[in-house]
Amino acid sequence: MSGAEKIAVRVAEVTALNALVTRFRFEPVGGGLLPTFSGGAHTVVEMQDGEVKRLNPYSLMSDPFDQTAYTISVRRDDEGRGGSLFMHENVKVGDEMVISNPVNLFSLDLRARKHLMIAGGIGITPFLAQIKQLDRAHGNWELHYSCRSEALGSYVDYLTATHPNDVNVYYDDQKQAIDLENLLDGQPLGTHIYVCGPKGMINWVRAKADALGWPREAVHYEEFLAPQPGKPFEVKLAVSNKVIQVGEQESLLEAMERVGVDAPYLCRGGACGMCETRVIDYAGNFIHRDHWLEDDEHASGEKIMPCVSRFEGKTLVLDR
Amino acid sequence: MTLQFNDETFREDYSFHNSQRAINRFPFPFDKDSYMYAVNMEQHRGGPADSVYEKRFDVDEHYVSEMRDRALVLADDPLRCQSLPHMTLAGWDLLELIMVSKSEDYPDLFQLHRNGDQWHWINKPLGIDDTFTFMDETTLPYGPMEYITRQAQGDFCVLDQRDDNLWMDAGTVTTQADWSLDFDIGMNFFEWHAPVPLAHEKGIFVRALKFLLNIQQGAPARRLNWTMTVNPLLDTSPENYHKWGVQKGTITPENIGAKQHLRVELQTFYRLPRSNALVFPIRCYLCAFQDIVTMPKWGRRLHRVIRDLPEELATYKGFIDNRPMMLDYLSKFDDGLPTSNGIWPEKDSEPPLQV
Amino acid sequence: MSKFQFPPSIISRPVYGTLEARAGKQHLMIADAEGAEALLDLAAPELMARSHIIFISRGTDYAERLKALSPQQFYEGPTYAASVSRIRRVLQDAHMGLQVYLAGTEGLMGQAQNEAMQAGIPHTAIQTEHRGSTARRMQCVHCKGITEDVAIDPFQCAHCGLNLFVRDHYSRRLAAYQGVCIDAEDPGNVPAAKGIYE
Ligand code: HEM
Numbered sequence: 036m037s038g039a040e041k042i043a044v045r046v047a048e049v050t051a052l053n054a055l056v057t058r059f060r061f062e063p064v065g066g067g068l069l070p071t072f073s074g075g076a077h078t079v080v081e082m083q084d085g086e087v088k089r090l091n092p093y094s095l096m097s098d099p100f101d102q103t104a105y106t107i108s109v110r111r112d113d114e115g116r117g118g119s120l121f122m123h124e125n126v127k128v129g130d131e132m133v134i135s136n137p138v139n140l141f142s143l144d145l146r147a148r149k150h151l152m153i154a155g156g157i158g159i160t161p162f163l164a165q166i167k168q169l170d171r172a173h174g175n176w177e178l179h180y181s182c183r184s185e186a187l188g189s190y191v192d193y194l195t196a197t198h199p200n201d202v203n204v205y206y207d208d209q210k211q212a213i214d215l216e217n218l219l220d221g222q223p224l225g226t227h228i229y230v231c232g233p234k235g236m237i238n239w240v241r242a243k244a245d246a247l248g249w250p251r252e253a254v255h256y257e258e259f260l261a262p263q264p265g266k267p268f269e270v271k272l273a274v275s276n277k278v279i280q281v282g283e284q285e286s287l288l289e290a291m292e293r294v295g296v297d298a299p300y301l302c303r304g305g306a307c308g309m310c311e312t313r314v315i316d317y318a319g320n321f322i323h324r325d326h327w328l329e330d331d332e333h334a335s336g337e338k339i340m341p342c343v344s345r346f347e348g349k350t351l352v353l354d355r
Numbered sequence: 356m357t358l359q360f361n362d363e364t365f366r367e368d369y370s371f372h373n374s375q376r377a378i379n380r381f382p383f384p385f386d387k388d389s390y391m392y393a394v395n396m397e398q399h400r401g402g403p404a405d406s407v408y409e410k411r412f413d414v415d416e417h418y419v420s421e422m423r424d425r426a427l428v429l430a431d432d433p434l435r436c437q438s439l440p441h442m443t444l445a446g447w448d449l450l451e452l453i454m455v456s457k458s459e460d461y462p463d464l465f466q467l468h469r470n471g472d473q474w475h476w477i478n479k480p481l482g483i484d485d486t487f488t489f490m491d492e493t494t495l496p497y498g499p500m501e502y503i504t505r506q507a508q509g510d511f512c513v514l515d516q517r518d519d520n521l522w523m524d525a526g527t528v529t530t531q532a533d534w535s536l537d538f539d540i541g542m543n544f545f546e547w548h549a550p551v552p553l554a555h556e557k558g559i560f561v562r563a564l565k566f567l568l569n570i571q572q573g574a575p576a577r578r579l580n581w582t583m584t585v586n587p588l589l590d591t592s593p594e595n596y597h598k599w600g601v602q603k604g605t606i607t608p609e610n611i612g613a614k615q616h617l618r619v620e621l622q623t624f625y626r627l628p629r630s631n632a633l634v635f636p637i638r639c640y641l642c643a644f645q646d647i648v649t650m651p652k653w654g655r656r657l658h659r660v661i662r663d664l665p666e667e668l669a670t671y672k673g674f675i676d677n678r679p680m681m682l683d684y685l686s687k688f689d690d691g692l693p694t695s696n697g698i699w700p701e702k703d704s705e706p707p708l709q710v
Numbered sequence: 711m712s713k714f715q716f717p718p719s720i721i722s723r724p725v726y727g728t729l730e731a732r733a734g735k736q737h738l739m740i741a742d743a744e745g746a747e748a749l750l751d752l753a754a755p756e757l758m759a760r761s762h763i764i765f766i767s768r769g770t771d772y773a774e775r776l777k778a779l780s781p782q783q784f785y786e787g788p789t790y791a792a793s794v795s796r797i798r799r800v801l802q803d804a805h806m807g808l809q810v811y812l813a814g815t816e817g818l819m820g821q822a823q824n825e826a827m828q829a830g831i832p833h834t835a836i837q838t839e840h841r842g843s844t845a846r847r848m849q850c851v852h853c854k855g856i857t858e859d860v861a862i863d864p865f866q867c868a869h870c871g872l873n874l875f876v877r878d879h880y881s882r883r884l885a886a887y888q889g890v891c892i893d894a895e896d897p898g899n900v901p902a903a904k905g906i907y908e
């Protein structure tokens with residue numbers, strides 16, 4: 036979105052962990068080092084699935100300071116948009132792929148006296164990196180990890196072997212459950228909760244913490260804001276007298292630049308207002324993603340910010 | 356081109372001066388003939404050759420003397436450099452960013468040799484040759500942020516990112532436009548900007564913050580800001596305002612061209628990888644009015660901008676009392692001809708001053 | 711006593727509310743002087759049974775009325791400085807979910823809020839209600855000395871003697887407003903002092 040450079044990687048290992056989860060290890064193409072990152076960060080993996088290009092975010096689970104490789108774990112989702120199936124079925128050792136720079140929407144609050152981590156299923160992955168980061172800084176943490184069964188408990192053996200006193204595992208099929216009320220009661224001031232797992236689990240933890248008087252700022256949860264590829268659409272540029280197609284993986288601004296139309300921009304992130312463009316005519320719906328226009332301007336159908344916003348419908352004519 | 360470092364002062368006798376090269380590359384902040392606060396941010400990925408945008412951290416002829424001035428300020432008042440305990444990791448991030456950038460961008464001046472955690476840093480202009488263990492504070496003479504910002508021009512604010520806001524939890528600030536790091540430490544984006552007039556109402560800070568929170572690794576951004584300073588004084592701090600405030604009254608029609616400086620801040624924004632913090636380097640460039648007006652376009656434009664600047668801004672920037680004298684001086688360099696868009700001087704194409 | 715309405719100001723200036731009982735097992739209430747009235751307004755027997763009141767009387771006689779609320783724990787101290795080690799001790803052993811209520815002067819609330827923040831409670835989760843004196847706690851930006859109970863502007867720094875203009879810019883970390891030399895550009899030209907809100 037804000038134009039960060041992409042990283043070319045080669046798949047170095049593909050390891051099936053259990054019936055649902057497979058781990059991938061990415062090394063930089065052409066040697067060199069990958070950027071370091073902070074525990075909780077994810078990368079967006081680009082997949083060329085035939086005609087379709089898919090972009091899926093996955094938490095980085097390797098040591099944030101290890102610049103030789105990144106690892107991710109992908110849970111197979113038979114119902115989803117297909118990215119995880121593609122990873123499971125098509126990606127092989129030696130393949131080259133493109134991933135984004137690390138982005139962290141689930142970072143540790145480094146002021147915390149204690150980090151209380153609550154994971155459900157594949158939600159364990161960001162914690163693996165955070166634990167490595169905290170261990171290096173001699174941080175105070177505790178993990179409560181709930182999985183369906185022993186067979187599906189990814190990384191349980193590794194975690195309990197390396198941190199027997201700090202890791203607590205609960206198996207659904209053995210009727211074990213986190214005793215949340217007791218767990219939250221009596222935590223020292225300055226404790227922060229981190230929860231990553233199914234939506235239901237996140238809501239459960241947030242509601243319980245709220246009822247017990249925990250401040251909102253002390254409860255962190257992972258929420259993926261994956262860049263959704265938009266549908267292609269057609270635009271008529273009135274001033275330059277061109278009709279262009281905006282592809283699913285490019286912005287309207289990039290499409291204009293591709294055909295040589297000189298469109299102003301600064302931030303390319305929907306914040307600066309520089310690219311604001313007047314709409315001359317339209318029939319359809321705008322997908323406004325900028326932070327610049329006010330709500331009523333979004334509703335008016337008179338303006339669009341081509342660096343981030345898109346359109347769905349029959350006709351769009353711009354003053355460019 | 357090898358850089359010649361000036362031997363100059365930013366206090367007492369004010370021997371600071373700009374070479375012709377420095378004037379040519381001065382980041383004149385006005386891209387048109389009027390000025391108002393705006394979310395004027397763009398990507399920071401280089402720029403025209405030899406411009407201040409070209410390198411990630413510009414090193415110029417003032418480098419050695421500016422670092423000497425910083426050392427004096429810090430010796431007087433160690434509170435100008437502070438880092439809350441949770442910001443040490445961000446300090447290491449910053450040290451790495453600056454060392455890597457400078458050694459790649461200026462290999463003849465700076466060298467970094469890394470062998471695992473063992474780092475060897477050579478700063479030739481300042482005569483530093485240190486070996487240390489990365490991430491081990493005990494192997495450096497100062498904390499990592501202080502160590503590296505004593506070797507980098509401009510102020511540095513290191514912002515922790517949490518709760519959808521940025522928090523000024525660390526920084527080295529000795530060349531500031533009249534604000535106090537010691538006072539602002541611990542504030543969030545809206546709080547430390549509280550004294551700025553008009554911009555809150557215009558929604559500038561809400562939008563700017565959203566942009567900053569989304570800055571990604573490998574995608575830095577930049578903007579320019581400006582104010583006015585009498586004498587080339589870098590340390591216009593509130594702490595010392597009772598000492599330098601009187602200097603504002605020393606300009607006269609005779610000395611204003613030499614004494615009155617346009618002060619421009621090149622502000623950049625980088626995501627720091629290990630800490631997820633954001634660093635905000637604020638690089639200050641000073642240029643005397645008499646040097647600015649050697650560029651016909653800049654002379655014309657500066658007159659118009661200062662003349663039409665809203666009173667609130669002139670008051671906030673602290674030159675409302677001196678504005679009439681500035682306009683008397685600058686009007687001599689404005690012949691009413693149109694100016695071209697953009698900040699560059701366009702010396703070859705812009706017509707000379709018509710008298 | 712009617713509550714003082716502070717005029718609208720810049721964003722860094724704290725805004726105070728009205729205390730309300732919140733969910734939680736432990737409640738810590740810190741008040742000075744007329745701040746006691748806010749606690750009296752808040753009091754309900756169930757809440758008091760789980761509350762620790764720290765009251766800094768500053769020469770007022772609210773203590774008996776507060777004690778009559780039968781809080782779980784009650785302490786009366788003469789000044790903030792005399793009470794701060796006790797406040798720290800209480801916070802040291804407290805658990806997440808602790809609710810903090812502050813009432814009284816800006817100086818008291820600012821300093822107690824700072825202790826609670828240091829202990830790990832975000833400032834947004836700490837309730838405040840202003841009562842009593844509107845005097846400010848002020849830091850001289852030049853010498854860094856802090857002066858309590860500044861009611862006039864400009865005022866002379868109690869530490870370095872400079873004449874200071876009283877700004878609305880406020881630092882939570884210092885629990886203080888900023889004082890800046892008022893006659894730096896024109897030494898000796900100091901306007902007559904008047905009340906900050908006059
Ligand atoms: C995160 C990085 C930033 C930091 C640390 C920062 C810090 C500051 C500080 C300390 C001041 C002085 C306030 C005072 O009077 O006490 C200031 C002024 C100001 N800032 Fe920022 N700022 C940042 C980013 C931005 C951005 C992104 C914008 C707008 C797009 C912005 C716009 C302004 C403006 C307009 C002023 C007034 C300057 C003048 O008129 O001289 N700042 N900033």
Ligand code: FES
Pocket residue numbers: 299300301302303304305306307308309310311325327340341342343
């Ligand atoms: S380029 Fe900044 S809003 Fe589009």
